[in-house]
Amino acid sequence: MSAEHPFVVLPREVAQRIEDADASVGELTLQYLPSEDMYVVRRVAVNGVGVQVRLSDYPTLNWEGTVFIGQWMTKPAPGINEKHLDMLRRGADVHAPYADFKDSLPSLLDPGTKTGFLITHDPDIPADWLTLGVQQYAAWLVNREGVRPMPLAVEPAKLGLGQLEGKWPVADLQRARIAVVGIGSIGGAVAQALAQYGVGTVDLVDPDRFLWHNMVRHVLGPDAVGRYKVDAMKSVLEKRWPDTAAPAHRLDVVEDAHLMRSLFAGVDLILCAADGIAPRRVVSHLARRAGKPAILACVLDDGALAEVIRLRPSPRYGCLLCLRKSLRDQNALDAEAAQELDYGTGFIHRPMTAVGSDLHLVGQFAAKAAVATLLEAQHGDHTQRLPGDYATIGLRPPGDMAAPFDLDRALQVNWAGLPSPRPDCTTCNP
Ligand SMILES: [Zn+2]
Known part of the structure; x- marks a missing residue:
């Protein structure tokens, strides 16, 4: 034309x-x-x-x-x-x-x-x-x-995810429910991606308000300043993706762990995009207890690297702490020790130093891992098998780190498996 x-x-x-x-x-x-x-x-x-x-x-x-x-x-x-x-x-x-x-x-x-x-x-x-x-x-x-x-x-009569019926498992994902813990820069991108994949219910968990300094990295913008992140995200998601319900939970996964149990019991998968070590440990533990798979996503080393871990509620696979222990046993990375420190004292876990688009990329990667996990496990979709359960991703990799962070190219992805549970692990052996 x-x-x-x-x-x-x-x-x-x-x-x-x-x-x-x-x-x-x-x-x-x-x-x-x-x-x-x-x-x-x-x-x-x-x-x-x-x-x-x-x-x-x-x-x-x-x-x-x-x-x-x-x-x-x-x-x-x-x-x-x-x-x-x-x-x-x-x-x-x-x-x-x-x-x-x-x-x-x-x-x-x-x-x-x-x-x-x-x-x-x-x-x-x-x-x-x-x-x-x-x-x-x-x-x-x-x-x-x-x-x-x-x-x-x-203007077409039919809009929304229904347009993809027959080309994408819209009906299967419409019945799926995923909890996203942490609606920061990664979690916001996760929530958006899950809705766009057609996940019918995306529970949003975060206790914080959205403030000016968040804008440079977040999918939310000026309209959200002052609001609770979960409420602002719910408004944006449900308007843009009306096929998705996004219940908002103004909760802290660590402090409100007792409330998380009932939430996690009702979902198909938990995706943790929260800052810090403690929320990831709590999600690892509670997801295992609930018998649900979990995806943990974060950036490390000032945004140089990202890590996406898929935890599986199976006796064959260890939890987050079992993975950390096995990496330490392999003498994997000094930074691993630092990551075990509380947020704020460790030098490595500082997502606030990364650029927004890199964080969104990690969020989309994690969302894909979550959707693929459900489609493969619940619907036998073998096109959605992942290469492993533990991905490390180069964003601005320094190129001088030990495995599994031995990435020397941007967008390089290394995949590995999960170790077996440690015999003395209290998460894996209740
Ligand atoms: Zn374990």
Whole structure:
């Protein structure tokens, strides 16, 4: 399509009224938005009864502009919408002589010295033509010098994850429920990604408020300042992804661990994106007790590296502390010892020093790991098998660290497995 064509937007409500009408011709009112070179149909009349449409979900389409009066016609002439596409493809300066057009559409109003507007609706376009790009609706600018086609977009009847039905396991994930612990920069990206994957319920757990300094790294913006992170995230998620419910829990996973037990009992998986060592340990322990898989995601070493761990509630696999112990036994990394220190005293666990997009990348990675885990375990989807249970990811890797952090390239991912449980582990052996 040439860039010089003005554009036309036809809201679903208008299209529906045209499709349901017991008349074949009626009036339209449009707003022309010069900055967008776009016409938006805002009012439709059937048998002289007009209805103004509300487009509150789409602010741009509600902008006020120059008002135009137009016409709609259903099945006005065979082949008219095929002709529309042909003319559009031939370029923006292509027009049909007014007299010819009027001859084929006798109910077309004479625009006189002005410009008229017409939408032609043909519900009987052959399937062959539809695949070639002919649409049921076509828009025309009509004046005495000639009639020009305009590209038109009709708001679809079906929106949301349902559009992906048949291409993505929408129904399976709609029944899934995942708790996200920590709605910081990683957790916010996790929550957004889970909703976009179609997870039906995403429980949000975080005790903190969203403040100015959070904005530079977070998916939330100025609208959220002052609110609890979970409440602001719930508002944004449920508006953008109405297929997802996002219950907000203003809770601290460590201090409110007793409340976490009942929450974790009701979910399919727990994803911990909280800062610090203690929340990760609590999630590791409680997830194991609840018999649920858990994904732990964080960045390390001032954002140089990321770590995504999948814990599995199986006697074959150890918990977080068993993994840490096995890494220490392999003499893996001095920093491991530091990571066992409380947050604030350890030098390594400082996500606040990373850049937002790197944190979002880790969040999306962790969300994919969570969804893949459920699809493989619950629905036998072998396309969703992961290479391992423990991923380390290079973000700005220094290249001088021991395994499993021996990454020397950005975006390098090393995968490893989980160790067996330690015989004396109180998490793995209740
Ligand atoms: Zn253990």
